[in-house]
Amino acid sequence: MTVAPEPASDDDRSYVDYCGEFFPLTAGQRFFIGREADLSVDDNPYLHRRFLVLHNENGLWWLTNLGTHLSASVSAGDVGFSATLGPGARMPLVFGRTTVVFTAGPTTYEVDVVASAPQVRSVTRPQVAGGRTTQGVPTLTESQKLLIVVLAEEILRREGTGASAIPSSAQAAARLGWPITKFNRKLDNVCDKLDQLGVSGMRGGGGRLATNRRTKLVEYAVASRIVTRADLPLIDDEAARNTAG
Incomplete structure (x- = not known):
């Protein structure tokens, strides 16, 4: 797998960022992450040979967990999103930049995925014009x-x-x-x-x-x-x- 130079921007290209190395994503190809994969993160016997896969479906990038016993934490800090991707599960990447963290044995790995797609952005609170306040937002000291x-x-x-x-x-x-x-x-x-x-x-x-x-x-x-x-x-x-x- 060829390591690409750092992209000029995140707007018009998709890639994986691992420890400062950039791996381009191509819509017609699957990209595997694991012990023996397109991105071989480590020769760690606790890590699946092919643990995660990225693929493009109808213009949208998906992340799938191919493992049988490992989970991955997926988060997008800009919108406050976090989730756990268990074995066999998959999810669309709609946040622009997504951080994927997983642990195999004693070692924890972190991979960033930048996927061009319709993006979900933070929702700002609307101004209240009148009426009763919606319950659910706590007032804290x-x-x-x-x-x-x-x-x-x-x-x-x-x-x-x-x-x-x-x-x-x-x-x-x-x-x-x-x-x-x-x-x-x-x-x-x-x-x-x-x-x-x-x-x-x-x-x-x-x-x-x-x-x-x-x-x-x-x-x-x-x-x-x-x-x-x-x-x-x-x-x-x-x-x-x-x-x-």
Whole structure:
């Protein structure tokens, strides 16, 4: 496979970007990613020989997981999209630039796919002309938002990072310089607020707190763009204030 020079723009060509090397995509050809493929990412025995395939169908690029036991995380940070592509599943690439992250054995790989196609863009909130406010967008205090940002920190910093990167409550509290009691109290308040708005996963059966509520909270907040990468400086600001105090 010939490695192409860096494209001049993403607008009129499709390619795979792996560690700064650019592999052109051709509409009439399938492009395989794996251990022995068009893009051989690594001689890793835990990785399928042909794990992922890109193909063009009616002008739209598709990503398919050919594996039997590995999944890939697919994300597009500009629109707040993230999904898991399991074995045998496929999805269209409509975001312009998409980041694909997968782990085989002890090693994690990251591949960017730039696919020219009708693109999905962020939806801006419309101006409210009158009437009742639509439910579903929570109003958060500064400290409640800060709590979500610190839980989502690694996911916001690196597209495609999975739920394993979400810190424990103790780690997140220490990052902000908060007592764990304060952190847990604010986490309870945020989850109660989202539960009342109908966000799933905030509570378990019988009104009990869900055991994986931090993961569900981060997934919802990132996908809904309640928190974004632009909010990350809030963490260091808060930590500095508490250290100085």
